[in-house]
Amino acid sequence: MVLIQVWHQVFQISIKMVRIILYIVTFLTGYLAFAQVGINTSTPSAMLEVNGDTKLDKKLYLEDPGDNLEIRGAKLLIERSDNSIVQYDIDKSKYGPINYAKLVFENTSKNGITDYDTKISTTDYIVGIQGYYFRGYSDGNTSIVSQSSVSTNDIEGFQVYAYKNLVTNTWFIRAFVNNSIFRRTDNANITVNIYMNVFIFRTGFISKEIPSLDIDMGLLPIKTASKPTGF
Amino acid sequence: MRKFLLLITLLTYLPTFAQVGIGTTSPDTDLHVAGSMLVQKEFNINQLDTVASTDEDFKLLTRIKNSSPVGEISKLDVDNLTVAPINLVNYRFHNLLGDNLTDVNLQLDTDKYIVGIANFRYIGDAVQKLILPGDDGFGNFVLRVFESGGEWHLEIGNRFLDPLIGGTVEYQLTLIIYDKSYYRKLDPIFTDMNGSNTGVASSIPDIN
Numbered sequence: 189m190v191l192i193q194v195w196h197q198v199f200q201i202s203i204k205m206v207r208i209i210l211y212i213v214t215f216l217t218g219y220l221a222f223a224q225v226g227i228n229t230s231t232p233s234a235m236l237e238v239n240g241d242t243k244l245d246k247k248l249y250l251e252d253p254g255d256n257l258e259i260r261g262a263k264l265l266i267e268r269s270d271n272s273i274v275q276y277d278i279d280k281s282k283y284g285p286i287n288y289a290k291l292v293f294e295n296t297s298k299n300g301i302t303d304y305d306t307k308i309s310t311t312d313y314i315v316g317i318q319g320y321y322f323r324g325y326s327d328g329n330t331s332i333v334s335q336s337s338v339s340t341n342d343i344e345g346f347q348v349y350a351y352k353n354l355v356t357n358t359w360f361i362r363a364f365v366n367n368s369i370f371r372r373t374d375n376a377n378i379t380v381n382i383y384m385n386v387f388i389f390r391t392g393f394i395s396k397e398i399p400s401l402d403i404d405m406g407l408l409p410i411k412t413a414s415k416p417t418g419f
Numbered sequence: 420m421r422k423f424l425l426l427i428t429l430l431t432y433l434p435t436f437a438q439v440g441i442g443t444t445s446p447d448t449d450l451h452v453a454g455s456m457l458v459q460k461e462f463n464i465n466q467l468d469t470v471a472s473t474d475e476d477f478k479l480l481t482r483i484k485n486s487s488p489v490g491e492i493s494k495l496d497v498d499n500l501t502v503a504p505i506n507l508v509n510y511r512f513h514n515l516l517g518d519n520l521t522d523v524n525l526q527l528d529t530d531k532y533i534v535g536i537a538n539f540r541y542i543g544d545a546v547q548k549l550i551l552p553g554d555d556g557f558g559n560f561v562l563r564v565f566e567s568g569g570e571w572h573l574e575i576g577n578r579f580l581d582p583l584i585g586g587t588v589e590y591q592l593t594l595i596i597y598d599k600s601y602y603r604k605l606d607p608i609f610t611d612m613n614g615s616n617t618g619v620a621s622s623i624p625d626i627n
Binding site: 235238242246265275286314336339366392395396403 | 442493520601
Protein backbone atom coordinates (compact mmCIF):
# COMPACT_ATOMS: atom_id res chain seq x y z
CA MET A 189 0.00 0.00 0.00
CA VAL A 190 2.79 2.36 0.79
CA LEU A 191 4.20 1.91 -2.64
CA ILE A 192 0.84 2.58 -4.35
CA GLN A 193 0.44 5.83 -2.43
CA VAL A 194 3.93 6.75 -3.49
CA TRP A 195 3.02 5.93 -7.07
CA HIS A 196 -0.06 8.26 -7.02
CA GLN A 197 2.10 11.11 -5.81
CA VAL A 198 4.35 10.67 -8.78
CA PHE A 199 1.68 12.37 -10.97
CA GLN A 200 1.77 15.44 -8.81
CA ILE A 201 5.42 16.16 -8.69
CA SER A 202 8.03 17.47 -11.00
CA ILE A 203 10.34 15.33 -13.00
CA LYS A 204 13.19 16.42 -10.72
CA MET A 205 11.66 14.47 -7.93
CA VAL A 206 11.64 11.25 -9.87
CA ARG A 207 15.18 10.35 -8.91
CA ILE A 208 14.33 10.75 -5.21
CA ILE A 209 11.20 8.65 -5.61
CA LEU A 210 13.24 6.03 -7.36
CA TYR A 211 15.54 5.89 -4.37
CA ILE A 212 12.55 5.42 -2.07
CA VAL A 213 11.12 2.67 -4.24
CA THR A 214 14.47 0.98 -4.39
CA PHE A 215 14.74 1.23 -0.63
CA LEU A 216 11.25 -0.18 -0.08
CA THR A 217 11.91 -2.98 -2.52
CA GLY A 218 14.92 -3.92 -0.49
CA TYR A 219 12.88 -3.63 2.68
CA LEU A 220 10.45 -6.23 1.36
CA ALA A 221 13.12 -8.88 1.82
CA PHE A 222 12.21 -8.78 5.51
CA ALA A 223 8.68 -9.88 4.70
CA GLN A 224 7.58 -13.37 3.74
CA VAL A 225 8.64 -14.52 0.28
CA GLY A 226 6.73 -17.01 -1.83
CA ILE A 227 8.03 -18.73 -4.90
CA ASN A 228 5.13 -20.01 -6.99
CA THR A 229 2.78 -19.05 -4.16
CA SER A 230 1.20 -15.72 -3.22
CA THR A 231 0.49 -16.86 0.32
CA PRO A 232 3.76 -18.00 1.82
CA SER A 233 3.29 -19.70 5.18
CA ALA A 234 6.88 -19.23 6.30
CA MET A 235 9.61 -16.67 5.72
CA LEU A 236 10.37 -18.51 2.51
CA GLU A 237 7.99 -20.93 0.92
CA VAL A 238 9.01 -22.65 -2.29
CA ASN A 239 6.03 -24.25 -3.96
CA GLY A 240 8.13 -26.61 -6.02
CA ASP A 241 11.54 -28.20 -6.04
CA THR A 242 14.67 -26.64 -4.63
CA LYS A 243 18.21 -27.32 -5.70
CA LEU A 244 21.12 -26.35 -3.54
CA ASP A 245 24.56 -26.46 -5.12
CA LYS A 246 26.52 -26.29 -1.91
CA LYS A 247 25.85 -26.62 1.80
CA LEU A 248 22.73 -26.40 3.92
CA TYR A 249 22.89 -25.05 7.45
CA LEU A 250 20.01 -25.47 9.86
CA GLU A 251 20.66 -23.14 12.75
CA ASP A 252 17.75 -24.05 14.96
CA PRO A 253 15.69 -26.86 13.46
CA GLY A 254 14.23 -28.01 16.79
CA ASP A 255 14.75 -31.35 18.52
CA ASN A 256 12.97 -34.64 18.10
CA LEU A 257 12.14 -36.07 21.51
CA GLU A 258 10.44 -39.27 20.41
CA ILE A 259 12.16 -42.46 19.30
CA ARG A 260 9.20 -43.56 17.24
CA GLY A 261 7.25 -41.81 14.49
CA ALA A 262 10.33 -40.32 12.87
CA LYS A 263 12.29 -41.38 9.83
CA LEU A 264 15.99 -40.97 9.25
CA LEU A 265 17.10 -38.82 6.34
CA ILE A 266 19.48 -40.24 3.79
CA GLU A 267 21.22 -38.97 0.72
CA ARG A 268 21.13 -41.23 -2.29
CA SER A 269 23.97 -41.64 -4.73
CA ASP A 270 22.27 -39.11 -7.08
CA ASN A 271 22.48 -36.53 -4.22
CA SER A 272 18.73 -36.43 -3.65
CA ILE A 273 17.53 -36.43 -0.05
CA VAL A 274 14.85 -38.95 0.83
CA GLN A 275 13.51 -40.53 3.97
CA TYR A 276 14.71 -43.93 5.02
CA ASP A 277 12.13 -46.66 5.47
CA ILE A 278 13.48 -49.96 6.69
CA ASP A 279 10.47 -51.82 5.31
CA LYS A 280 11.11 -50.55 1.79
CA SER A 281 14.87 -50.41 1.71
CA LYS A 282 16.92 -53.27 0.32
CA TYR A 283 18.69 -53.56 3.67
CA GLY A 284 18.60 -52.24 7.20
CA PRO A 285 21.56 -50.54 8.87
CA ILE A 286 21.50 -53.57 11.18
CA ASN A 287 19.97 -56.83 10.04
CA TYR A 288 19.25 -59.91 12.05
CA ALA A 289 18.62 -63.46 10.92
CA LYS A 290 18.06 -66.68 12.78
CA LEU A 291 20.01 -69.43 11.07
CA VAL A 292 18.84 -72.99 11.58
CA PHE A 293 21.21 -75.75 10.53
CA GLU A 294 19.14 -78.91 10.42
CA ASN A 295 20.44 -82.46 10.47
CA THR A 296 24.01 -81.33 11.06
CA SER A 297 26.84 -83.79 11.52
CA LYS A 298 27.73 -84.68 15.11
CA ASN A 299 31.03 -82.88 14.43
CA GLY A 300 29.21 -79.58 13.99
CA ILE A 301 29.72 -77.18 11.09
CA THR A 302 33.22 -76.74 9.71
CA ASP A 303 32.39 -74.71 6.62
CA TYR A 304 29.16 -73.04 5.66
CA ASP A 305 28.97 -70.37 2.97
CA THR A 306 26.37 -67.73 3.89
CA LYS A 307 26.74 -66.17 0.40
CA ILE A 308 26.72 -62.77 2.13
CA SER A 309 29.24 -60.34 0.63
CA THR A 310 32.22 -59.41 2.79
CA THR A 311 32.42 -56.08 0.94
CA ASP A 312 28.92 -54.95 1.81
CA TYR A 313 28.31 -56.57 5.20
CA ILE A 314 29.87 -57.50 8.52
CA VAL A 315 28.50 -60.74 9.96
CA GLY A 316 28.75 -62.10 13.48
CA ILE A 317 27.28 -64.76 15.74
CA GLN A 318 25.92 -63.59 19.07
CA GLY A 319 24.16 -66.64 20.43
CA TYR A 320 23.43 -70.26 19.65
CA TYR A 321 22.02 -73.49 20.97
CA PHE A 322 21.57 -76.99 19.70
CA ARG A 323 19.28 -79.95 20.05
CA GLY A 324 18.65 -83.33 18.47
CA TYR A 325 17.54 -83.38 14.84
CA SER A 326 15.20 -86.36 14.72
CA ASP A 327 13.26 -85.81 17.95
CA GLY A 328 14.14 -82.27 19.07
CA ASN A 329 15.76 -83.78 22.15
CA THR A 330 17.30 -81.05 24.27
CA SER A 331 19.46 -83.45 26.30
CA ILE A 332 22.39 -83.04 23.92
CA VAL A 333 25.93 -82.90 25.22
CA SER A 334 29.34 -82.56 23.66
CA GLN A 335 31.95 -85.15 24.46
CA SER A 336 35.69 -84.78 24.12
CA SER A 337 37.52 -87.45 22.16
CA VAL A 338 40.69 -86.68 24.15
CA SER A 339 39.60 -87.44 27.71
CA THR A 340 36.46 -87.75 29.74
CA ASN A 341 37.99 -85.19 32.08
CA ASP A 342 38.25 -82.58 29.34
CA ILE A 343 35.81 -79.70 29.21
CA GLU A 344 36.36 -78.47 25.68
CA GLY A 345 35.86 -74.99 24.30
CA PHE A 346 33.25 -73.93 21.74
CA GLN A 347 33.95 -72.11 18.51
CA VAL A 348 30.89 -70.60 16.87
CA TYR A 349 31.84 -67.75 14.61
CA ALA A 350 31.62 -66.06 11.23
CA TYR A 351 34.74 -65.42 9.18
CA LYS A 352 35.67 -64.01 5.80
CA ASN A 353 36.48 -66.41 3.02
CA LEU A 354 39.04 -64.49 0.98
CA VAL A 355 38.46 -66.61 -2.13
CA THR A 356 34.69 -66.30 -2.41
CA ASN A 357 34.56 -62.88 -0.65
CA THR A 358 31.60 -64.14 1.33
CA TRP A 359 31.06 -64.77 5.03
CA PHE A 360 31.45 -68.35 6.20
CA ILE A 361 30.27 -69.86 9.48
CA ARG A 362 31.81 -72.48 11.71
CA ALA A 363 30.22 -74.07 14.78
CA PHE A 364 31.84 -76.90 16.66
CA VAL A 365 33.28 -77.98 19.99
CA ASN A 366 37.04 -78.62 20.04
CA ASN A 367 37.96 -82.33 19.69
CA SER A 368 34.34 -83.26 20.38
CA ILE A 369 31.17 -84.72 18.99
CA PHE A 370 27.58 -84.03 19.87
CA ARG A 371 25.81 -86.96 21.39
CA ARG A 372 22.75 -87.71 23.44
CA THR A 373 22.98 -88.44 27.14
CA ASP A 374 22.15 -92.08 26.40
CA ASN A 375 25.19 -92.19 24.05
CA ALA A 376 23.06 -92.38 20.91
CA ASN A 377 24.84 -91.45 17.68
CA ILE A 378 22.91 -88.47 16.39
CA THR A 379 22.71 -85.46 14.13
CA VAL A 380 21.76 -82.11 15.56
CA ASN A 381 19.99 -78.88 14.75
CA ILE A 382 22.08 -75.81 15.50
CA TYR A 383 20.27 -72.51 15.97
CA MET A 384 22.14 -69.20 15.69
CA ASN A 385 21.45 -65.52 16.20
CA VAL A 386 23.29 -63.77 13.40
CA PHE A 387 23.76 -60.05 12.95
CA ILE A 388 24.46 -58.60 9.52
CA PHE A 389 25.65 -54.99 9.62
CA ARG A 390 25.76 -53.00 6.39
CA THR A 391 29.17 -51.45 5.86
CA GLY A 392 29.53 -47.78 4.92
CA PHE A 393 26.22 -46.76 6.54
CA ILE A 394 26.57 -46.74 10.33
CA SER A 395 28.99 -49.64 10.82
CA LYS A 396 32.66 -50.09 10.13
CA GLU A 397 35.46 -52.52 10.78
CA ILE A 398 38.42 -51.39 12.85
CA PRO A 399 41.83 -53.09 12.45
CA SER A 400 42.29 -56.21 14.59
CA LEU A 401 44.20 -56.24 17.86
CA ASP A 402 46.61 -58.91 18.99
CA ILE A 403 47.09 -58.99 22.77
CA ASP A 404 49.97 -60.95 24.28
CA MET A 405 48.93 -61.66 27.86
CA GLY A 406 52.52 -62.44 28.91
CA LEU A 407 51.31 -65.40 31.01
CA LEU A 408 49.41 -63.04 33.29
CA PRO A 409 45.63 -62.97 33.90
CA ILE A 410 45.45 -59.17 34.09
CA LYS A 411 46.40 -56.77 31.31
CA THR A 412 45.65 -53.37 29.87
CA ALA A 413 44.94 -53.81 26.16
CA SER A 414 45.88 -51.17 23.64
CA LYS A 415 42.95 -49.17 22.32
CA PRO A 416 41.47 -49.89 18.91
CA THR A 417 42.65 -47.46 16.21
CA GLY A 418 40.91 -44.09 16.47
CA PHE A 419 39.39 -44.56 19.93
CA MET B 420 10.61 6.71 -16.23
CA ARG B 421 6.95 6.36 -15.27
CA LYS B 422 6.72 3.04 -17.06
CA PHE B 423 9.92 1.94 -15.41
CA LEU B 424 8.54 2.78 -11.98
CA LEU B 425 5.28 1.04 -12.75
CA LEU B 426 7.21 -2.03 -13.76
CA ILE B 427 9.19 -2.01 -10.53
CA THR B 428 6.04 -1.54 -8.49
CA LEU B 429 4.19 -4.33 -10.27
CA LEU B 430 7.13 -6.70 -9.97
CA THR B 431 7.36 -5.95 -6.29
CA TYR B 432 3.74 -6.88 -5.72
CA LEU B 433 3.39 -9.78 -8.07
CA PRO B 434 4.06 -13.14 -6.51
CA THR B 435 6.81 -14.92 -8.36
CA PHE B 436 5.40 -17.64 -10.57
CA ALA B 437 8.64 -18.50 -12.24
CA GLN B 438 11.84 -20.24 -11.43
CA VAL B 439 14.09 -18.23 -9.17
CA GLY B 440 17.85 -18.44 -9.21
CA ILE B 441 20.11 -17.12 -6.49
CA GLY B 442 23.62 -16.79 -7.75
CA THR B 443 22.56 -18.21 -11.09
CA THR B 444 20.67 -16.82 -14.09
CA SER B 445 19.58 -20.25 -15.26
CA PRO B 446 17.81 -21.97 -12.37
CA ASP B 447 17.24 -25.71 -12.79
CA THR B 448 14.41 -25.91 -10.28
CA ASP B 449 11.74 -23.59 -8.83
CA LEU B 450 14.38 -22.30 -6.48
CA HIS B 451 17.98 -22.86 -7.32
CA VAL B 452 20.63 -21.59 -4.95
CA ALA B 453 24.04 -21.69 -6.56
CA GLY B 454 25.80 -21.68 -3.24
CA SER B 455 25.09 -22.46 0.39
CA MET B 456 21.93 -21.72 2.34
CA LEU B 457 21.38 -20.95 6.01
CA VAL B 458 17.95 -21.50 7.54
CA GLN B 459 17.70 -19.95 10.98
CA LYS B 460 14.53 -21.65 12.09
CA GLU B 461 12.51 -24.62 10.93
CA PHE B 462 13.02 -26.36 7.62
CA ASN B 463 9.97 -28.30 6.42
CA ILE B 464 9.83 -30.53 3.39
CA ASN B 465 6.28 -31.47 2.46
CA GLN B 466 7.10 -33.89 -0.31
CA LEU B 467 9.90 -36.15 0.75
CA ASP B 468 10.31 -39.29 -1.31
CA THR B 469 11.14 -42.61 0.31
CA VAL B 470 14.13 -44.81 -0.32
CA ALA B 471 13.61 -47.23 -3.21
CA SER B 472 14.17 -50.96 -2.86
CA THR B 473 16.88 -50.72 -5.49
CA ASP B 474 18.84 -47.98 -3.70
CA GLU B 475 22.23 -48.90 -2.30
CA ASP B 476 25.13 -47.15 -0.67
CA PHE B 477 23.04 -44.22 0.52
CA LYS B 478 24.37 -42.17 3.41
CA LEU B 479 22.78 -41.07 6.64
CA LEU B 480 22.43 -37.31 7.05
CA THR B 481 23.54 -35.67 10.25
CA ARG B 482 23.57 -32.13 11.60
CA ILE B 483 26.90 -30.84 12.87
CA LYS B 484 26.67 -28.79 16.05
CA ASN B 485 30.15 -27.28 15.95
CA SER B 486 30.23 -26.14 12.32
CA SER B 487 30.48 -22.49 11.35
CA PRO B 488 27.77 -21.38 10.89
CA VAL B 489 26.17 -23.91 13.22
CA GLY B 490 24.02 -26.74 11.91
CA GLU B 491 25.74 -27.90 8.75
CA ILE B 492 23.91 -30.84 7.24
CA SER B 493 26.45 -33.44 6.25
CA LYS B 494 26.64 -37.06 5.16
CA LEU B 495 27.77 -39.57 7.74
CA ASP B 496 30.78 -41.10 6.05
CA VAL B 497 31.82 -43.89 8.38
CA ASP B 498 34.81 -44.82 6.25
CA ASN B 499 36.38 -41.47 7.05
CA LEU B 500 35.27 -41.29 10.67
CA THR B 501 37.60 -42.58 13.35
CA VAL B 502 34.62 -43.89 15.31
CA ALA B 503 31.37 -44.96 13.63
CA PRO B 504 28.03 -45.51 15.39
CA ILE B 505 28.83 -49.24 15.32
CA ASN B 506 32.41 -50.48 15.25
CA LEU B 507 33.64 -54.04 14.98
CA VAL B 508 37.07 -55.06 16.17
CA ASN B 509 38.56 -58.55 16.16
CA TYR B 510 40.70 -59.38 19.18
CA ARG B 511 43.12 -62.23 19.74
CA PHE B 512 44.38 -62.99 23.25
CA HIS B 513 47.27 -65.41 23.49
CA ASN B 514 50.13 -66.46 25.80
CA LEU B 515 47.59 -66.82 28.61
CA LEU B 516 48.17 -68.11 32.11
CA GLY B 517 46.28 -71.37 31.57
CA ASP B 518 42.81 -70.35 30.40
CA ASN B 519 42.67 -67.34 32.69
CA LEU B 520 41.89 -63.91 31.39
CA THR B 521 40.59 -62.41 34.59
CA ASP B 522 40.63 -58.72 33.80
CA VAL B 523 41.68 -57.04 30.59
CA ASN B 524 41.13 -53.29 30.54
CA LEU B 525 39.91 -52.52 27.03
CA GLN B 526 40.40 -48.77 27.67
CA LEU B 527 37.02 -47.99 26.13
CA ASP B 528 35.24 -45.16 27.93
CA THR B 529 31.92 -46.28 29.47
CA ASP B 530 30.57 -42.73 29.06
CA LYS B 531 30.97 -42.98 25.31
CA TYR B 532 30.53 -46.61 24.37
CA ILE B 533 28.58 -49.80 24.95
CA VAL B 534 30.47 -53.01 24.26
CA GLY B 535 29.16 -56.41 23.17
CA ILE B 536 30.80 -59.74 22.33
CA ALA B 537 30.35 -61.89 19.21
CA ASN B 538 32.17 -64.67 17.33
CA PHE B 539 33.77 -66.07 20.47
CA ARG B 540 36.37 -68.80 19.88
CA TYR B 541 38.06 -70.92 22.52
CA ILE B 542 41.12 -72.34 20.77
CA GLY B 543 43.40 -74.87 22.42
CA ASP B 544 43.49 -77.34 25.26
CA ALA B 545 40.51 -78.25 27.41
CA VAL B 546 40.24 -77.41 31.08
CA GLN B 547 40.25 -80.43 33.36
CA LYS B 548 37.11 -81.52 35.11
CA LEU B 549 38.78 -82.79 38.26
CA ILE B 550 39.81 -80.35 40.95
CA LEU B 551 39.73 -82.80 43.85
CA PRO B 552 39.13 -86.55 43.74
CA GLY B 553 35.42 -87.16 43.49
CA ASP B 554 34.63 -83.62 42.35
CA ASP B 555 33.32 -83.72 38.80
CA GLY B 556 31.99 -80.19 38.68
CA PHE B 557 32.17 -78.24 35.45
CA GLY B 558 33.46 -75.18 37.22
CA ASN B 559 32.14 -71.88 35.94
CA PHE B 560 33.05 -70.63 32.51
CA VAL B 561 32.66 -66.85 32.26
CA LEU B 562 32.64 -64.70 29.14
CA ARG B 563 31.65 -61.12 29.83
CA VAL B 564 32.47 -57.44 29.55
CA PHE B 565 32.05 -55.31 32.65
CA GLU B 566 32.42 -51.69 33.68
CA SER B 567 35.18 -50.70 36.06
CA GLY B 568 36.71 -47.30 36.73
CA GLY B 569 34.87 -45.71 33.82
CA GLU B 570 36.24 -48.18 31.29
CA TRP B 571 35.11 -51.46 29.78
CA HIS B 572 36.90 -54.61 30.93
CA LEU B 573 36.82 -58.20 29.71
CA GLU B 574 36.78 -61.48 31.61
CA ILE B 575 37.11 -64.90 29.98
CA GLY B 576 37.88 -68.24 31.47
CA ASN B 577 36.80 -70.99 33.80
CA ARG B 578 37.02 -69.44 37.24
CA PHE B 579 37.70 -72.76 38.98
CA LEU B 580 39.25 -75.12 36.45
CA ASP B 581 42.47 -75.00 34.43
CA PRO B 582 44.09 -76.88 31.58
CA LEU B 583 46.79 -79.42 32.38
CA ILE B 584 50.20 -77.89 33.05
CA GLY B 585 51.78 -77.05 29.71
CA GLY B 586 48.39 -76.73 27.99
CA THR B 587 47.78 -73.61 25.99
CA VAL B 588 44.62 -71.68 25.25
CA GLU B 589 43.94 -68.62 23.13
CA TYR B 590 40.76 -66.63 22.69
CA GLN B 591 39.47 -64.82 19.65
CA LEU B 592 36.36 -62.69 19.54
CA THR B 593 34.75 -59.69 17.92
CA LEU B 594 33.91 -56.70 20.06
CA ILE B 595 30.94 -54.67 18.91
CA ILE B 596 31.56 -51.14 20.11
CA TYR B 597 28.41 -49.01 19.94
CA ASP B 598 28.64 -45.24 20.23
CA LYS B 599 26.25 -43.96 22.88
CA SER B 600 24.99 -41.17 20.60
CA TYR B 601 23.16 -43.88 18.70
CA TYR B 602 22.79 -46.71 21.20
CA ARG B 603 21.12 -45.98 24.46
CA LYS B 604 22.12 -47.57 27.71
CA LEU B 605 19.09 -48.15 29.90
CA ASP B 606 19.05 -48.55 33.65
CA PRO B 607 19.57 -52.08 34.98
CA ILE B 608 16.43 -54.09 35.70
CA PHE B 609 16.51 -56.08 38.92
CA THR B 610 14.00 -58.87 39.44
CA ASP B 611 13.71 -61.03 42.56
CA MET B 612 13.08 -64.52 41.17
CA ASN B 613 12.19 -65.86 44.64
CA GLY B 614 14.07 -69.09 44.05
CA SER B 615 11.96 -69.90 40.98
CA ASN B 616 13.14 -70.47 37.42
CA THR B 617 10.32 -68.47 35.85
CA GLY B 618 9.60 -64.82 36.37
CA VAL B 619 8.24 -61.53 35.11
CA ALA B 620 10.24 -58.33 34.68
CA SER B 621 9.88 -56.07 37.71
CA SER B 622 9.77 -53.00 35.50
CA ILE B 623 9.88 -52.19 31.82
CA PRO B 624 12.07 -49.49 30.38
CA ASP B 625 10.35 -46.35 29.14
CA ILE B 626 11.35 -46.48 25.51
CA ASN B 627 8.19 -45.38 23.76
